[in-house]
Amino acid sequence: MELLNALRWRYATKRFDPAKKVSENDLRQLMEAVNLSASSFGLQHYRLVVVGDDAVKKELRAASYDQAQLTESSHVFVFAAMTEVSPDYVDDYMQRMADTRGLPVEQVQGFGEYIKGSLKDKSAEFIDNWNKRQAYTGLGTLLAAAAELRIDSCPMEGIEPPKYDQILGLTERGLTATVICPVGYRSAEDATQHHKKVRLPLEEMVVQV
């Protein structure tokens, strides 16, 4: 499986070469890959913010414990979870499903009512956690897709979400920064690329029943 070779090749890149930029075409493919990720009920209750602007990346670095990947990478993918899932949001999804599949909306409304019913009594804390978990499905896909294109990446949770929300204007969009992933091309000086990958033996990682 080629994906295994790509996953062996990738590593959490600490130093990117700031002179090397990811092409618009490759960026578009990475965005498509994230958009094709699975999500609970298919709701896609997170959004992807792609930052290429140097001044904004500099501001984000100050909100990321000064980690160099923020300014040295080509682009920073910010996964922002929705802060709530409203009944209107579910209805819009049902309409999109009906339109996409050429069905009368009445035919899919039962599913929409089921989703809304299942969310009705959930605590704000549950919804917050649930929404953020969705962002990680997108992150996983991005890491694999970038590796296939031999684009370097670094998944990062070492950020201050309230500062991100302010810098990127996420709060007013009903979003909150959850996890990020700078992408670009490794610097020849990044020593980490020579470190052997540390992973459990498969027998310890996997419980086969």
Ligand SMILES: Cc1cc2nc3c(=O)[nH]c(=O)nc-3n(C[C@H](O)[C@H](O)[C@H](O)COP(=O)(O)O)c2cc1C
């Ligand atoms: C959710 C998540 C958060 C991470 N946060 C950071 C981070 O803030 N800074 C960083 O340099 N690496 C971060 N990493 C990278 C991990 O340290 C790295 O993936 C791990 O050591 C395994 O190494 P590998 O990805 O190179 O195989 C994070 C990884 C994940 C999955």
